[in-house]
Amino acid sequence: MTAQIIRRLLWLPFLLIILTIITLALAYYGPGDPVQVMLGPRAPKEAAEALRQQLGLNDPFPVYVVKYISKALQGDLGESYKYRGQPVGPLIWERLGVSAQLNLAALLIGTVIGIFLGTVAGLFRNSWVDYGIISTVVLLDSIPTFAITLPLLFLFAVRWRILPPGGWQGLLDIRAILPIAILSLGPMTVFARQTRANLLEVIGQDYIRTARSKGLPESMVITSHALRNSLIPLTTLFGLALGGSLIGGSFFMETLLGIPGIGRLAFETFLARDYPVITALVILTAATIAIANLVVDVAYAYIDPRIRAT
Amino acid sequence: MAVAQGVRPTGQGAWVPQATSRRSRFIDGWRRFSRHKLAVLGLFIVGAWIVCGLFAPWIAPYSYRENNLAVSQQLPSAEHWLGTDRLGRDQLSRLIWAARTALIVAPFAVTVSFALGLIFGSLAGYLGGWVEGIIMRVADVLLAFPGLLFALLLSVTLKPRLVSMMEASSVLKDLVRSGYAELIIVILALSVVGWPGLARLVRAQVLSSKNSLYIEAARASGVNTWRVIRQHILPNILAPIIVVLSMSLGGAVVAESGLSFLGLGVEPPIPSWGNMIYENASNGLWRTANAPYLVWAPGAIVSLLVFAFSFIGDGLNEALNPQIGEGSR
Amino acid sequence: MGTLLDVKNLNTRFYTQDGVVNAVNDVSFTLDEGETLAVVGESGSGKSVTMLSVMRLIASPPGRITSGEIMFDGRDLLKLDDDEIRQIRGNRIAMIFQDPMTSLNPVLTINQQISEVLQLHLGMDKAAAKRRAIELLEKVNIPEAARRVDDYPHQFSGGMRQRVMIAMMLAANPQLLIADEPTTALDVTISAQILDLVKRLKKEVGMAVIWITHDLGVVAGMADRVIVMYAGRIVEQAPVGELYASPRHPYALGLLKSIPRLDEIRKEKLEPIEGLPPDLINYPTGCPFAPRCPYAIQKCLEERPPLAPTTSTKHLSACWRWQDVKR
Numbered sequence: 023m024t025a026q027i028i029r030r031l032l033w034l035p036f037l038l039i040i041l042t043i044i045t046l047a048l049a050y051y052g053p054g055d056p057v058q059v060m061l062g063p064r065a066p067k068e069a070a071e072a073l074r075q076q077l078g079l080n081d082p083f084p085v086y087v088v089k090y091i092s093k094a095l096q097g098d099l100g101e102s103y104k105y106r107g108q109p110v111g112p113l114i115w116e117r118l119g120v121s122a123q124l125n126l127a128a129l130l131i132g133t134v135i136g137i138f139l140g141t142v143a144g145l146f147r148n149s150w151v152d153y154g155i156i157s158t159v160v161l162l163d164s165i166p167t168f169a170i171t172l173p174l175l176f177l178f179a180v181r182w183r184i185l186p187p188g189g190w191q192g193l194l195d196i197r198a199i200l201p202i203a204i205l206s207l208g209p210m211t212v213f214a215r216q217t218r219a220n221l222l223e224v225i226g227q228d229y230i231r232t233a234r235s236k237g238l239p240e241s242m243v244i245t246s247h248a249l250r251n252s253l254i255p256l257t258t259l260f261g262l263a264l265g266g267s268l269i270g271g272s273f274f275m276e277t278l279l280g281i282p283g284i285g286r287l288a289f290e291t292f293l294a295r296d297y298p299v300i301t302a303l304v305i306l307t308a309a310t311i312a313i314a315n316l317v318v319d320v321a322y323a324y325i326d327p328r329i330r331a332t
Numbered sequence: 333m334a335v336a337q338g339v340r341p342t343g344q345g346a347w348v349p350q351a352t353s354r355r356s357r358f359i360d361g362w363r364r365f366s367r368h369k370l371a372v373l374g375l376f377i378v379g380a381w382i383v384c385g386l387f388a389p390w391i392a393p394y395s396y397r398e399n400n401l402a403v404s405q406q407l408p409s410a411e412h413w414l415g416t417d418r419l420g421r422d423q424l425s426r427l428i429w430a431a432r433t434a435l436i437v438a439p440f441a442v443t444v445s446f447a448l449g450l451i452f453g454s455l456a457g458y459l460g461g462w463v464e465g466i467i468m469r470v471a472d473v474l475l476a477f478p479g480l481l482f483a484l485l486l487s488v489t490l491k492p493r494l495v496s497m498m499e500a501s502s503v504l505k506d507l508v509r510s511g512y513a514e515l516i517i518v519i520l521a522l523s524v525v526g527w528p529g530l531a532r533l534v535r536a537q538v539l540s541s542k543n544s545l546y547i548e549a550a551r552a553s554g555v556n557t558w559r560v561i562r563q564h565i566l567p568n569i570l571a572p573i574i575v576v577l578s579m580s581l582g583g584a585v586v587a588e589s590g591l592s593f594l595g596l597g598v599e600p601p602i603p604s605w606g607n608m609i610y611e612n613a614s615n616g617l618w619r620t621a622n623a624p625y626l627v628w629a630p631g632a633i634v635s636l637l638v639f640a641f642s643f644i645g646d647g648l649n650e651a652l653n654p655q656i657g658e659g660s661r
Numbered sequence: 662m663g664t665l666l667d668v669k670n671l672n673t674r675f676y677t678q679d680g681v682v683n684a685v686n687d688v689s690f691t692l693d694e695g696e697t698l699a700v701v702g703e704s705g706s707g708k709s710v711t712m713l714s715v716m717r718l719i720a721s722p723p724g725r726i727t728s729g730e731i732m733f734d735g736r737d738l739l740k741l742d743d744d745e746i747r748q749i750r751g752n753r754i755a756m757i758f759q760d761p762m763t764s765l766n767p768v769l770t771i772n773q774q775i776s777e778v779l780q781l782h783l784g785m786d787k788a789a790a791k792r793r794a795i796e797l798l799e800k801v802n803i804p805e806a807a808r809r810v811d812d813y814p815h816q817f818s819g820g821m822r823q824r825v826m827i828a829m830m831l832a833a834n835p836q837l838l839i840a841d842e843p844t845t846a847l848d849v850t851i852s853a854q855i856l857d858l859v860k861r862l863k864k865e866v867g868m869a870v871i872w873i874t875h876d877l878g879v880v881a882g883m884a885d886r887v888i889v890m891y892a893g894r895i896v897e898q899a900p901v902g903e904l905y906a907s908p909r910h911p912y913a914l915g916l917l918k919s920i921p922r923l924d925e926i927r928k929e930k931l932e933p934i935e936g937l938p939p940d941l942i943n944y945p946t947g948c949p950f951a952p953r954c955p956y957a958i959q960k961c962l963e964e965r966p967p968l969a970p971t972t973s974t975k976h977l978s979a980c981w982r983w984q985d986v987k988r
Binding site: 045051163176273278292295304 | 473476477482484485486489490493582586589593594595609627630631632634636639
């Protein structure tokens with residue numbers, strides 16, 4: 023186990039460098055002239071050339087990559103093309119905070135509700151309670167964010183006028199309700215289904231029969247034997263989601279509800295072919311996911327006594 | 333009956349009735365599948381999608397691209413069941429034609445990713461060594477990219493290049509003109525994003541069945557390698573893969589709609605459920621004309637398909653893995 | 662000695678997709694205090710389901726005890742409510758299972774799992790329960806019990822885990838221990854140790870034991886009486902010596918002939934029983950063993966023989982031709 027973690031730690035920098043090179047290559051050879059985007063089509067040739075030189079676009083690709091990485095290691099991720107004069111780092115950082123707040127709130131709410139629903143469904147398996155919970159949850163999960171956001175906005179903001187039509191005034195504002203509700207559907211579904219599946223698997227295990235044959239009341243069989251064992255595997259899931267929630271932002275939800283988060287930034291910069299921001303976003307996301315995976319595996323090893331030993 | 337109440341199932345421990353039937357595998361599988369009512373419903377939904385996609389020109393009452401400003405922004409009527417948009421295009425017809433778009437993209441993207449995943453995954457699993465090392469590291473790299481972000485990146489950066497390449501060729505020129513060339517880019521982007529996960533799954537399956545007792549038994553009894561792969565490994569790794577295949581089809585429909593919604597996939601006038609939502613939402617018609625269905629109808633169709641595929645996946649899971657299926661639903 | 666357990670006309674069914682499985686059919690037997698009863702039969706003969714029925718641990722659905730009476734210490738277990746049967750389980754009747762690898766909860770320590778029983782049935786506090794758990798582990802010969810009590814199941818070998826199971830089940834001094842093939846998953850030497858352990862504990866505690874097995878060889882050294890089950894029915898019941906010397910049912914005879922014996926020079930070769938057990942869904946009208954039976958006559962296919970006394974009232978057989986069955 024330790025050897026495996028070390029191997030993966032060593033692999034991580036390589037992974038990040040390869041990711042950087044691929045992303046930079048797509049940006050470098052990709053279409054669109056950033057200089058034109060920045061200066062406008064009627065800019066004087068000399069100014070354009072100077073900017074091109076300054077951005078390193080005249081360098082051969084390997085030089086471009088090496089320059090990018092060495093600057094990045096010093097914390098300089100370049101300057102946004104779209105938001106002229108704004109360094110990429112702070113630009114992303116600012117948006118990240120907004121998305122992370124929303125995501126974390128949604129993840130916590132979704133997880134708690136999901137585990138609760140999954141446990142109820144599992145305990146009443148094959149009854150109408152179970153079918154009701156599971157099909158509702160799967161149905162909700164089948165609706166893509168881009169399909170659910172507008173109808174909800176329409177209902178709450180236009181027809182019923184309960185909520186304001188989007189915008190962002192901080193996490194504790196009424197405007198945060200809709201985004202959090204939409205974002206919590208995903209984790210809720212995953213945790214409900216997984217909890218139910220784990221619970222059913224655990225309940226079929228021999229050691230549950232042992233617990234019953236000891237004469238334990240059903241409530242104790244469930245709480246101290248079944249639930250505990252079925253919640254352990256969920257830590258992996260939660261860890262992954264946690265990692266993802268710190269970095270990701272919903273393109274669709276943030277764009278449609280006018281939330282200044284990372285998802286909307288990504289959407290805007292993709293449309294504007296703002297490569298410095300895109301590159302930084304891709305690398306940042308990939309790194310976070312990779313690290314989160316690693317952390318989860320280590321944490322998991324400490325929670326589950328069976329893995330700890332091996 | 334008061335006797336055994338309150339005693340919950342104790343699982344396999346007790347006594348598992350043995351399958352006594354000698355019916356063929358297929359009939360038996362279908363029987364188990366059809367027991368799952370929602371899976372059967374899913375099959376009907378998917379069937380409807382395929383029919384709409386294949387026969388769109390005959391089913392759709394109007395053309396998907398013809399503007400008719402005389403009837404623009406109409407509410408539902410006998411002529412236009414779902415009304416018209418700002419350009420006077422019949423919404424029902426566009427929804428039906430969008431089925432064709434999704435029907436081109438999703439199966440192709442999934443087939444390509446599966447072909448790649450199956451080939452690379454089984455090579456990695458069966459050969460091991462440096463082949464496995466290289467394939468799995470490449471898969472690691474691709475998996476580390478956030479899926480949608482990467483598909484977007486590919487679409488943004490490769491689209492102009494590919495389109496100009498296709499325009500240069502005499503055969504593909506017409507395709508570009510028809511507007512369907514963009515589908516190829518979407519398919520490509522989704523395949524690149526899709527295969528590594530499958531390769532991992534296939535590899536894990538191959539590894540576990542390679543080392544399992546029944547393979548050892550087959551080997552020990554002198555069955556040759558090809559026969560071992562074909563008769564023992566393939567059927568056993570196929571079950572989980574088919575289940576994932578069904579789920580990925582739903583995922584591909586969402587991905588296509590999502591990309592098109594963002595304006596980076598299929599572009600108007602070719603209808604896609606994703607770009608229909610975007611078009612109808614962005615011109616504000618759905619709010620002012622009190623016609624919210626212009627926005628939710630395409631979304632509902634996408635959701636319905638995802639729902640259908642996920643239950644078909646469940647049904648297949650039960651049909652293909654009898655030992656897990658029993659009693660879990 | 663008084664009667665501890667009296668099972669009358671027990672029937673247990675499983676309602677499956679393929680039909681109703683007749684898992685236990687009209688099973689009646691008694692058990693005296695302190696007696697050791699062996700229940701023998703092949704897989705699917707209903708021996709485990711019978712004992713799970715006694716514990717009221719039949720999965721429901723799909724299983725159900727459809728009729729019968731299980732008198733334990735003067736009370737019908739089938740008439741008890743959920744709380745009352747829980748007072749019996751693990752306290753008065755304990756059960757150990759076939760696979761020690763999966764029968765212990767992997768994420769709880771041995772102490773937690775044993776103490777649970779002590780706290781529940783004997784009302785001990787945590788500290789007392791732990792002290793008692795260590796004593797119990799010592800009693801089943803776990804070395805360094807005081808140190809190992811906080812270990813997890815995966816840190817023990819298969820044989821050790823079965824000892825832990827036994828310690829756990831004996832914690833409340835039950836009057837009856839049901840052992841469901843506890844040695845099947847273990848090596849021969851380990852399984853002999855477990856057998857000795859149960860024999861010793863039985864003597865110390867004075868409990869009755871029901872030992873379920875498919876191996877007649879295991880039975881000889883420890884049981885007082887033997888019940889042979891086939892297709893969910895008792896086909897023969899006899900004191901252990903009599904069963905070995907003169908079985909009165911062709912199936913029991915077949916089982917005996919298929920045991921390899923090391924203590925005598927082989928005169929005849931081992932004879933496996935040909936054929937398969939019957940379909941428990943479409944249960945045969947006649948004797949369920951008839952299709953495989955070398956003694957079968959037309960009557961056997963048409964009419965099911967009742968379990969009836971043969972040479973003595975203690976030796977019962979369900980065979981029309983028990984007088985012709987010879988070793």
